Amino acid sequence: MNYQTIRYEVAEGVATITLNRPDVLNAANLQMLRELNQALDAVQADAGVRAAVLTGAGRAFCAGADLAGMGEGFDLTDPLTVRRWLVEFFNPLILKIFEMEKPWIAAVNGIAAGGGCQLALACDLVVIAEDAYFCEIFAQRGLVVDLGGLFLLPRLVGLHKAKELAFFAEKISGLHAVELGLANTCVPGSELRAVAHEWATKLAQGPTVALGLMKVGMNRGLQMTLRDVMQYEASAQALAVHTQDVQEGLRAFVEKRAPKFQGR
8 A cells, every 4th residue: 555644564563653744743634544544454454463553753643633734625614524524534543443452552752632642542552752742732722622532531540630631731741641641651752663662562472362352351341340341351261262372371381481472
């Protein structure tokens, strides 16, 4: 696929998607939305891809939507147009990342504003550079937090802190993001891609089926009772024990060596 607004690379079982409109801080227009959707489908369909990294080119991760250059009749003042674009073009990105049975790492290299925050927060792990920041900018534009932010934020940082982030739209820098629970770790910008790749490679060498089942269970568990989650765990474990990776894990335990998982 010849992408124009993103870069898509696969190596050692890891897919890396780089948002590539650095001149506009990787703000998303219609072309980027379509290409990113296609790239997410490619990650899902490729059995050789066992983990994925999402990052940005230049000094930004993603500055949200390119409201000035969205293209093809987008009109921010038309309620029906705004709703349709969110439902048809934006929301599927978040859902695909959140629901895919493969682990995603966001490597937040710079500004992550508006919908760019949600692109990162929908991922399973977040590595952020020291000089990068999150900003739920919506209130400063008179808009409502969207792309799943009203679901994700309270679950990540708690209800009152989520309201603070949404109402005041303040910048949350790298170390503070880790303290709040928006990111897993904060590293110097020069080390960001190496750390994200190291994590992704470790995940790609792991028991892919089990990791996917755990991801799905935790994400669904945000809306389930303890009893429902335990039922899911029992079913997921029954699926996992049929995999070759479980057999390899048991052999490795008996032979006192590190397992070599194949993702099957």
